[in-house]
Amino acid sequence: MIDKYLELCGYKPEEIKSQLPRVEKAFTILGLTDFDVERGQERISGFFDTNLKGVRRILGVLVRELVDLTLAKEEGGRWIYSSPPSACADILTAASLGNKDIHVAFPDLLFVLTMGMMFDKLDPIMEAAEGLYLEPGMAHCSLIQTRLGLYARNLIPRAVLQVSVGLICDENPKADASFEEFFGIPVQYLLRSQDKDWEESGRIQRHIEFLAKNLKRMVERVGEAAGGEITDDMLNQARKMARDFSKPMRQILEMGVNCDPPPISSAFVHLMRAINGMPLNRHNHEIAVEGANILCQELQERVNKGEGVVPKGSPRVLHGYVQSYVDPGIVVALEKMGISAPIEEVQLYEPDGRFSPDISGIEDPNYRLAAVLTQASIFNSLPVKSRVTIEACRRYKLDGCLWLVHYSCRPIMSDSYMMKDIVQKELGIPFMVLETDVYDPRYNRNRQLRPQLEAFAEMVKSYKASLR
Numbered sequence: 001m002i003d004k005y006l007e008l009c010g011y012k013p014e015e016i017k018s019q020l021p022r023v024e025k026a027f028t029i030l031g032l033t034d035f036d037v038e039r040g041q042e043r044i045s046g047f048f049d050t051n052l053k054g055v056r057r058i059l060g061v062l063v064r065e066l067v068d069l070t071l072a073k074e075e076g077g078r079w080i081y082s083s084p085p086s087a088c089a090d091i092l093t094a095a096s097l098g099n100k101d102i103h104v105a106f107p108d109l110l111f112v113l114t115m116g117m118m119f120d121k122l123d124p125i126m127e128a129a130e131g132l133y134l135e136p137g138m139a140h141c142s143l144i145q146t147r148l149g150l151y152a153r154n155l156i157p158r159a160v161l162q163v164s165v166g167l168i169c170d171e172n173p174k175a176d177a178s179f180e181e182f183f184g185i186p187v188q189y190l191l192r193s194q195d196k197d198w199e200e201s202g203r204i205q206r207h208i209e210f211l212a213k214n215l216k217r218m219v220e221r222v223g224e225a226a227g228g229e230i231t232d233d234m235l236n237q238a239r240k241m242a243r244d245f246s247k248p249m250r251q252i253l254e255m256g257v258n259c260d261p262p263p264i265s266s267a268f269v270h271l272m273r274a275i276n277g278m279p280l281n282r283h284n285h286e287i288a289v290e291g292a293n294i295l296c297q298e299l300q301e302r303v304n305k306g307e308g309v310v311p312k313g314s315p316r317v318l319h320g321y322v323q324s325y326v327d328p329g330i331v332v333a334l335e336k337m338g339i340s341a342p343i344e345e346v347q348l349y350e351p352d353g354r355f356s357p358d359i360s361g362i363e364d365p366n367y368r369l370a371a372v373l374t375q376a377s378i379f380n381s382l383p384v385k386s387r388v389t390i391e392a393c394r395r396y397k398l399d400g401c402l403w404l405v406h407y408s409c410r411p412i413m414s415d416s417y418m419m420k421d422i423v424q425k426e427l428g429i430p431f432m433v434l435e436t437d438v439y440d441p442r443y444n445r446n447r448q449l450r451p452q453l454e455a456f457a458e459m460v461k462s463y464k465a466s467l468r
Contacts, residue, residue: 001034001037001038002020002023002024002027002037003016003020004041005037005040005041006019006020006023006060006063008041008044008045008050008056008059009044009056009059009060009062009063010053010055010056010057010058010059010060010287010291011060011063019064019067022067022071023063023067025071026066026067026070026071029070029071029155030066030070030115030121030155031121031124032119032121036119036121037119039119039120040118040119040120043117043118043119043120044059044118046329046332047117047267047268047328047329047332048265048267048268048271048328049264049265049268052264052295052298052299053291053294053295053298054291054292054293054294054295054296054297054298054299055264055268055291055295056291057287057288057290057291057294057295058271058272058275058288058291058292058295060287060291061275061280061284061287061288061291062110062113062114062118062275063114063118064281064283064284064287065105065110065114065278065280065281065284066110066111066114066115068103068281068284069105069107069110069156070155070156072103072156072157073156073157076101077101077102077103078101078102078103078160078225078226079102079103079104079105079156079157079158079159079160080092080095080096080102080103080104080159080160080161080162080163080222080225080226081104081105081106081107081159081161081162081163082104082106082162082163082164082165082279083106083108083109083143083147083163083164083165083172084106084109084143084165084277085165085167085168085277085378086106086276086277086278087165087167087190087215087369087373088163088165088190088215088218088222089106089242089277089278089279090235090238090239090242090279090369091163091215091218091219091222091230091235091238092104092163092222092279093238093241093242093279093280094230094234094235094237094238095222095223095225095226095230095234096226096279096281096282097234097237097238097282098226098228098230098231098234099226099227099228101227102226102227103281104279105278105279106277106278106279107147107150107156108143108144108146108147108150108439109143109274109278109325110278111125111146111150111155112143112146112325112326112439113271113274113325113326116146116325116326116439116440116441117325117326117327117328120441122146122326122440122441123441123442124149124153125145125146125149125150125153125155126142126145126146126149126440126442127149128148128149128152128153129144129145129146129147129148129149129152130145131152132148132149132152133148133178133182134148139407139408140171140408141169141171141172141175141406141408141409141439142408142437142438142439142440143439144171144172144175145440146439147175147179148175148179151179151183158183158184158185159185159186160186160225161185161186161187161188161221161222161225162176162179162180162185162186162187162188163187163188163190163218163222164176164177164187164188164189164190165190166189166190166191166192167190167191167192167373167379168378168379168409168411168412169409169410169411171410173187173189173191176189186225188217188218188221188222189214190214190215190218191211191214192207192210192211192214192373192374192379193206193207193210193211196381198381198382198383199381199383199384200381200384201350201351201380201384202350202374202375202376202379202380202384203350203351203358203371203374203375204374207370207374208367208370208371208374209367209370211370211373211374212364212366212367212369212370213366215366215369215370216366219235219366232365235365236365239365241282241285242276244285244289245275245276245285245288245289245292246276248289248292248293248295248296249269249272249273249276249292250355251296252264252269252272252292252295252296252299253269253273253342253347253355255299255300255303256269256340256342257342257343257396259303259308260308260312260313261306261307261308261309261310261311261312261314261340262308262309262310262340262342263299263302263303263307263308263309264295264299264302264309265309265328265331265332265335266319266323266331266335266340266341266342266344267323267328267331267332267335268328269342270322270323270325270328270331270344271328272292273344273347274325275288309335309340310335310338310339310340311338314338314339314340315338315339315340315399315400315460315461315463315464316339316340316341316342316343316396316397316398316399317339317340317341317398317399317400317401317402317430317460318341318343318344318345318389318392318393318396318398318400318401318402319331319341319343319344319345319401319402319404320344320345320389320401320402320403320404320419321344321345321346321378321403321404321405321406321412321416322344322345322346322404322406322438323341323344323404323438324404324436324438325438325439326437326438326439326440326441327441330404330436330449330453333450333453334402334453334456334457337453337454337457338457338461339400339456339457339460339461341402342396343392343396343398345377345378345385345389345392346376346377346378348376348377348388348389348392349372349375349376349377349388350375350377350380350384350387350388351387351388351391352388352391352392352395353377353388353389353390353391353392353393353394353395353396354392354395357371357372357375357376358371358375359371359372377389378412382415382418382419382422385415385419386418386419386422386423389401389419389423390422390423390426390427393423393427393429394427398429399429399430399460399463399464400429400430400431400432400456400459400460400463401420401423401429401430401431401432402432402434402456403416403419403420403431403432403433403434404434404436404438405433405434405435405436406436406437406438406439407435407436407437407443408437413435416433417433420433429463430456430459430460430463432452432455432456432459434449434452434453436449
């Protein structure tokens with residue numbers, strides 16, 4: 001049974017033969033039965049186009065990372081962890097390049113994408129966290145619950161350092177501070193300045209300088225935990241590795257945005273973006289790059305034939321704030337209704353809703369990354385975010401907005417209905433807010449949201465028809 005699953009996830013015959021014992025051991029530790037593996041096959045085949053070799057190869061990267069982390073306690077090594085948003089993935093990767101004993105991961109997101117999205121087996125991990133001290137019904141971030149549940153169930157090794165990213169919310173650093181007290185895990189915080197006026201842009205010098213200094217301190221602390229200095233050469237090598245994957249991924253993204261019809265579901269593009277934001281084992285990274293390049297070629301063939309996931313001329317919407325990490329079926333269902341969602345709000349930058357920020361003239365790598373992050377729409381105030389969203393809808397000629405909000409995230413949830421009012425007043429396009437949990441599969445699954453999705457699809461189709 002497991003060998004069939006690995007085949008579906010792009011493992012080559014010789015890889016299955018060599019890796020099957022490790023996979024079986026890891027799946028046993030995780031409590032994955034033959035039933036779970038069979039269900040996993042059904043789920044990923046339903047969510048993604050596994051007829052594409054590139055899709056299968058990239059899915060296999062997640063399985064490999066899951067196995068590596070699950071067996072880490074017995075296979076040894078020291079681990080440095082962080083969590084989304086992915087401001088420090090390249091820095092963690094650089095640390096692993098300088099020391100073969102150092103391994104890096106975003107364990108919470110990895111388990112959401114595997115035990116959650118692939119196998120629908122995340123519930124016991126969530127419940128373990130709730131049984132410890134993050135009580136249910138209190139709107140704690142489910143990504144933090146996942147992290148706590150992994151420690152509570154003793155599924156992953158204790159980190160020698162946790163990089164706590166506080167670029168969006170304040171709960172992430174507070175939770176990691178409690179983990180430091182509870183589990184004795186050292187923490188390095190990555191924070192940004194949020195003391196700006198209501199309509200003030202993030203593209204101002206004091207914000208960039210504050211974040212750049214935080215990044216510099218983080219690089220130093222990660223280097224200390226890894227047992228050596230992280231040099232600029234190591235950082236450049238890590239960023240080149242990231243570009244090797246992000247370049248074909250960007251081409252695939254642009255096919256979805258610019259081609260009619262889009263050749264692949266945006267649910268898989270979303271998954272690629274999640275993988276691109278995570279630090280990967282070097283060998284797994286090479287497989288991810290291989291898969292992305294293969295997929296690029298496969299999709300170009302579809303574009304040449306005019307094939308896609310929705311009929312030609314179908315309406316297109318902006319998906320905000322972000323797609324569900326645990327239930328791609330939400331977007332797949334929307335596409336089956338004839339609506340594509342090729343753009344996510346988390347991809348947009350101020351001032352005008354493009355996919356790329358302005359970092360011209362900035363040489364220092366910490367300042368460059370700080371400039372990128374401070375221009376991201378999601379890290380800005382409502383007036384900035386709404387302007388970026390409006391400009392993106394105009395730029396890409398979108399027919400509506402579907403705002404999937406992570407209800408336990410205060411910064412995201414607090415302004416979603418105000419965003420709806422502002423965008424609709426300016427553009428008059430359909431805008432629906434769906435409250436859900438983008439990491440916890442127990443809340444608002446696709447089947448529960450379907451009536452709202454159907455209503456939204458009809459509104460968007462009627463709006464597009466009225467423009468003809």
